[in-house]
Amino acid sequence: MSLQDRNRKVVEASITRNKDKPGALLPILHGIQDSIGHIPPEAVAVIARELNLSRAEVHGVISFYHYFRQTPPGRHTLQICQAESCQAMGSGALTAHAKALLAIDFHETTSDQEFSLEPVYCLGHCGCSPALMLDDEVHARVTPDRLEQLLAEARRGQQ
Numbered sequence: 001m002s003l004q005d006r007n008r009k010v011v012e013a014s015i016t017r018n019k020d021k022p023g024a025l026l027p028i029l030h031g032i033q034d035s036i037g038h039i040p041p042e043a044v045a046v047i048a049r050e051l052n053l054s055r056a057e058v059h060g061v062i063s064f065y066h067y068f069r070q071t072p073p074g075r076h077t078l079q080i081c082q083a084e085s086c087q088a089m090g091s092g093a094l095t096a097h098a099k100a101l102l103a104i105d106f107h108e109t110t111s112d113q114e115f116s117l118e119p120v121y122c123l124g125h126c127g128c129s130p131a132l133m134l135d136d137e138v139h140a141r142v143t144p145d146r147l148e149q150l151l152a153e154a155r156r157g158q159q
Contacts, residue, residue, distance in 0.1 A: 038069035089129035
């Protein structure tokens with residue numbers, strides 16, 4: 001499989017911009033994901049060849065870091081805090097509710113491509129746990145009812 005033209009240009013630009021930096025792989029991957037929204041599987045061979053790495057090494061880094069996505073994200077990204085403070089205040093139940101409501105697990109996207117669900121390990125709102133971030137907005141003291149409201153608002157484009 002080959003990279004689509006737009007994606008190929010993004011991948012090549014990120015490689016050109018970063019390949020001479022120490023530890024170039026991570027900046028390259030960040031550049032690609034920041035532009036495309038994920039790391040296309042077809043990019044792995046191109047990156048490996050340009051950095052003189054094996055495809056397994058590149059794939060290993062992508063799969064090790066939870067930040068990197070290998071599939072396109074949904075229109076909205078829901079991140080639920082999994083840190084200790086949020087867990088103590090009910091983020092486990094909130095996470096279970098979100099997974100059931102969206103019918104997906106972490107690192108997955110709903111079938112309608114509306115929502116991607118991701119764990120996050122501190123949003124800096126420990127005093128107001130449990131916290132989540134929907135797209136770029138942090139919400140604190142979130143209950144299951146409030147989560148449902150936030151998701152409905154996002155679906156309607158009101159967020």
